[in-house]
Amino acid sequence: MSGKGEPSNTTIRGDRDRLEQVLINLISNAAKYSPGGTNILVETLTTDDEISVMVKDNGIGIADSEHKKIFGRFYRAKDSNSVISGFGLGLYICSQIIKRHKG
Numbered sequence: 001m002s003g004k005g006e007p008s009n010t011t012i013r014g015d016r017d018r019l020e021q022v023l024i025n026l027i028s029n030a031a032k033y034s035p036g037g038t039n040i041l042v043e044t045l046t047t048d049d050e051i052s053v054m055v056k057d058n059g060i061g062i063a064d065s066e067h068k069k070i071f072g073r074f075y076r077a078k079d080s081n082s083v084i085s086g087f088g089l090g091l092y093i094c095s096q097i098i099k100r101h102k103g
């Protein structure tokens with residue numbers, strides 16, 4: 001992992017445990033679907049009423065055609081199915097949590 005950028009002082013209202021769960025899920029996926037020893041970049045972008053968190057890895061990536069589908073319940077992208085095990089629930093749960101935070 002590498003550090004970059006200035007620290008910011010943003011406060012958001014939300015369910016602390018659930019938002020933590022979202023971040024853990026996204027960063028775990030980044031680690032799971034990329035080779036050991038490669039960088040995972042986490043960036044935040046803050047506007048007046050919104051904060052975006054971006055997690056970028058250097059792994060197999062996600063095909064454009066899969067982008068909308070991966071948030072579906074039990075959905076797993078075709079490339080990863082055979083190689084890496086999982087239930088396909090993590091991103092579904094993330095999307096539900098974020099929706100309930102009006103994101």
Ligand SMILES: Nc1ncnc2c1ncn2[C@@H]1O[C@H](COP(=O)(O)OP(=O)(O)O)[C@@H](O)[C@H]1O
Pocket residue numbers: 029030031033057059060061062070075076077078080081085086087088089090091092
């Ligand atoms: N960082 C990533 N790189 C590549 N593919 C990813 C990444 N994160 C998620 N995916 C794809 O999205 C699918 C859904 O992710 P998720 O709901 O967390 O399920 P799981 O990790 O249990 O398979 C994964 O099966 C994988 O195909």
Ligand SMILES: [Mg+2]
Pocket residue numbers: 025028029086090091
């Ligand atoms: Mg996962």
